[in-house]
Amino acid sequence: MASPNVVIHTIDLTKRYGTLVAVDRLNLTISAGEIVGLIGTNGAGKSALLKMLTTLLPPSSGSAFVGGYDLVKEPSKVRAHIGYVPQLISSDGNLTGYENLLMSARLYLVPRQAREPRIAAALERMQLTGARDRLVQHYSGGMIRRLEIAQAMLNEPTVLFLDEPTVGLDPVARHGIWTHMRELRDRVGMTILLATHQMNEAEALCDWIGVMHGGILKATGTPEALKSSLGADATLDDVFAKITGAESEFDGSLRNVQQARDSARTHA
Numbered sequence: 498m499a500s501p502n503v504v505i506h507t508i509d510l511t512k513r514y515g516t517l518v519a520v521d522r523l524n525l526t527i528s529a530g531e532i533v534g535l536i537g538t539n540g541a542g543k544s545a546l547l548k549m550l551t552t553l554l555p556p557s558s559g560s561a562f563v564g565g566y567d568l569v570k571e572p573s574k575v576r577a578h579i580g581y582v583p584q585l586i587s588s589d590g591n592l593t594g595y596e597n598l599l600m601s602a603r604l605y606l607v608p609r610q611a612r613e614p615r616i617a618a619a620l621e622r623m624q625l626t627g628a629r630d631r632l633v634q635h636y637s638g639g640m641i642r643r644l645e646i647a648q649a650m651l652n653e654p655t656v657l658f659l660d661e662p663t664v665g666l667d668p669v670a671r672h673g674i675w676t677h678m679r680e681l682r683d684r685v686g687m688t689i690l691l692a693t694h695q696m697n698e699a700e701a702l703c704d705w706i707g708v709m710h711g712g713i714l715k716a717t718g719t720p721e722a723l724k725s726s727l728g729a730d731a732t733l734d735d736v737f738a739k740i741t742g743a744e745s746e747f748d749g750s751l752r753n754v755q756q757a758r759d760s761a762r763t764h765a
């Protein structure tokens with residue numbers, strides 16, 4: 498890898514499904530402590546990229562390093578140093594918050610003696626201590642997302658990957674998730690890579706963003722730099738439309754969080 502400070506580094510990383518190229522020779526470098534957003538419409542390649550970087554999909558070609566480990570040659574070491582929150586709800590509604598965390602701790606192979614303190618810390622960090630014994634089916638959409646982030650944090654990862662982290666949430670819940678993500682970065686130096694197609698999320702949260710379209714990383718830069726490239730009054734939506742020829746999209750509500758996440762699901 499180029500530098501000890503580099504946490505994610507890809508070299509011509511590619512994913513093909515037959516004749517479809519979902520991710521096309523992508524080169525990406527992310528440093529420790531950065532919050533980076535990938536923006537693009539459904540089918541742009543964002544989810545496929547995250548799934549490769551979390552070892553859920555094998556690359557078709559190219560190479561990548563996550564946390565200093567080779568994605569293909571050292572997948573178990575990569576998995577030991579990452580957390581992943583997918584689009585679809587991953588918590589079990591028939592279990593309590595605590596029970597979901599305990600199950601995740603076992604799956605992450607957290608040592609038995611470390612499980613209780615880590616679960617307690619995760620609940621406190623995500624402000625869920627008071628709801629630990631409540632069934633998750635009675636949580637709000639924002640609480641479910643915070644629980645999923647807490648589950649992904651139990652192995653104390655170097656990098657946190659999130660796929661559409663606030664889709665389907667109301668503005669209050671959405672801003673709450675953003676606050677918790679900033680705290681993770683500021684408090685423990687977490688590196689966060691998130692995929693989103695919400696321009697306001699990318700602008701409010703990310704240190705810099707990458708614009709993906711047709712599996713290609715079309716542009717990178719801070720939101721301000723990308724906007725200024727089009728003029729003083731340009732918005733991030735303008736940048737997105739200029740680069741991709743598409744419009745940003747978002748629609749959802751707290752009550753429809755599962756439906757919104759389902760509709761966002763795509764193989765690309």
